[in-house]
Amino acid sequence: MKKLIVLLVAMSLPMMVQASSGHNEYLVDAPINLDDKASLQKGAQIFVNNCLGCHSAKYMRYERVSDDLEIPADIMMENLMFTTNKIGDVMNTAMPVDLAKKWFGTAPPDLTLEARARGSDWLYSYLISFYADESRPFGVNNHIFKDVGMPHVLQTMQESMGEDEFKTNMADLTNYMVYTAEPIRAERERLGYYVIGFLFILLIPVYFLNKEFWKDID
Numbered sequence: 001m002k003k004l005i006v007l008l009v010a011m012s013l014p015m016m017v018q019a020s021s022g023h024n025e026y027l028v029d030a031p032i033n034l035d036d037k038a039s040l041q042k043g044a045q046i047f048v049n050n051c052l053g054c055h056s057a058k059y060m061r062y063e064r065v066s067d068d069l070e071i072p073a074d075i076m077m078e079n080l081m082f083t084t085n086k087i088g089d090v091m092n093t094a095m096p097v098d099l100a101k102k103w104f105g106t107a108p109p110d111l112t113l114e115a116r117a118r119g120s121d122w123l124y125s126y127l128i129s130f131y132a133d134e135s136r137p138f139g140v141n142n143h144i145f146k147d148v149g150m151p152h153v154l155q156t157m158q159e160s161m162g163e164d165e166f167k168t169n170m171a172d173l174t175n176y177m178v179y180t181a182e183p184i185r186a187e188r189e190r191l192g193y194y195v196i197g198f199l200f201i202l203l204i205p206v207y208f209l210n211k212e213f214w215k216d217i218d
């Protein structure tokens with residue numbers, strides 16, 4: 001009996017943890033579409049302009065982004081590469097880690113896999129959830145990441161654009177980060193359709209073969 005109770009409690013623990021972490025009203029769905037090249041390109045542009053200054057994305061190469069997102073190499077090199085002039089390089093940040101630690105108290109983490117580590121909804125919600133809070137060192141806080149050490153680097157962008165356009169831009173940025181976290185995903189999904197299609201077609205000869213095999217037996 002005791003064992004049973006322990007087991008039941010253990011099984012309900014994950015549920016209780018989820019319930020106690022509470023529902024965050026600021027956590028919203030991210031509108032992700034990996035087939036939308038224009039959105040991915042826009043996201044890449046926002047990323048290199050606003051994020052690479054502090055964060056690296058060192059498991060990604062500029063060349064791969066340029067190939068996958070169909071950004072011509074010369075445009076990539078001229079407009080989207082600020083930390084190197086070699087297109088084969090990984091996307092490093094220019095900021096030295098020790099300085100970053102000194103300035104922000106914590107080093108900005110690498111963002112290549114961030115969308116997979118946190119989930120795209122979390123990431124999108126985080127990007128649109130900064131708010132003014134004078135008690136914080138940078139005068140901002142975040143509804144999704146309480147007491148975050150990152151300044152609201154996109155504040156000017158948000159204020160000059162208005163909410164709707166800003167959200168569209170953050171969706172593009174999230175879309176791009178979902179892509180870098182798993183560059184093969186769009187291809188994998190496409191491949192999935194081929195595989196299912198192949199299995200369906202295979203079903204036809206298999207069906208007749210099966211009939212042929214059994215026809216003399218019944």
Ligand code: HEC
Nearest residue numbers: 050051053054104106107108109114147148149150151153
């Ligand atoms: C001025 C430097 C700076 C810039 C620019 C910057 N960040 Fe940050 N970011 C930080 C720091 C510092 C942290 C760590 C905050 C903490 O742990 O409290 C952080 C944390 C984050 C996190 C949370 C990481 C985690 O899972 O713990 C995300 C996501 C993030 N940044 C995304 C971005 C994106 C996207 C951009 C570009 C729009 C960007 N950051 C630009 C400094 C920066």
